[in-house]
Amino acid sequence: CNMKKLLYGPAILFTALLFGNCKTIISPSVVSKKSSSKENYNPDEIIVIVELKINKGSNKEILEFCERYKNEVDKVEPDALGWSFFNSEDNKVTLIERYKNSEANLTHVDLFVSENGPKHDLFKEIIGYFSVESIVVLGNASEALKKRNSLTEFPFIYKPLISGYSR
Numbered sequence: 001c002n003m004k005k006l007l008y009g010p011a012i013l014f015t016a017l018l019f020g021n022c023k024t025i026i027s028p029s030v031v032s033k034k035s036s037s038k039e040n041y042n043p044d045e046i047i048v049i050v051e052l053k054i055n056k057g058s059n060k061e062i063l064e065f066c067e068r069y070k071n072e073v074d075k076v077e078p079d080a081l082g083w084s085f086f087n088s089e090d091n092k093v094t095l096i097e098r099y100k101n102s103e104a105n106l107t108h109v110d111l112f113v114s115e116n117g118p119k120h121d122l123f124k125e126i127i128g129y130f131s132v133e134s135i136v137v138l139g140n141a142s143e144a145l146k147k148r149n150s151l152t153e154f155p156f157i158y159k160p161l162i163s164g165y166s167r
Contacts, residue, residue: 044101045081045166046145047138052093052130062093065129072122076111079104093130102142109148 054062066085073083082098099105112123136157137149149156 040167042100042166043140043161045139046099046102046105046141048095048097048099048105049134049136049138050095050097051088051133051135052095053133054091054093055129055131057129062129065125066093069122069126072119073108073112076119077104077108080108092133102140102145105137105141105145106148109145113152 057065070083070085073080079100080097081100082096084096086094086096088094097105097108099108109117111117112119114120117123132154134157135149135154136159137145138159138161140160141158146156146158
């Protein structure tokens with residue numbers, strides 16, 4: 001009986017040390033994994049949702065134009081995270097633009113929207129195919145971006161980030 005007590009004590013100590021060591025080994029990797037993924041979060045992402053009404057063009061022409069525009073943005077804007085056209089009801093299209101930050105969105109404006117921009121001819125085409133009904137900017141848009149957007153006739157609505165994450 002005394003022998004059981006002698007073995008029981010070291011067994012508990014060995015078990016505690018074994019699991020204690022495992023916990024020490026596992027915990028830092030879990031913590032560092034979480035912190036490294038948070039380092040990849042982008043709190044500055046700007047998402048632009050543009051509601052467009054189709055003015056002209058067959059379905060095939062609209063599709064070809066959207067493909068060409070999307071491909072050109074992809075080619076010249078490395079900080080554009082996404083650029084997608086979606087069918088909508090009643091002869092409409094929804095465009096969702098995603099940018100790394102306000103500066104990346106300003107780059108798009110400089111390249112395509114500004115009259116002196118090297119891609120402005122393509123932007124004039126989009127305005128020919130579509131009428132802009134609304135533009136919603138999601139995220140913490142910089143004052144420089146808001147000021148630049150205010151120089152256009154387009155109806156912008158800004159919705160700052162309250163909580164969330166983007167990777």
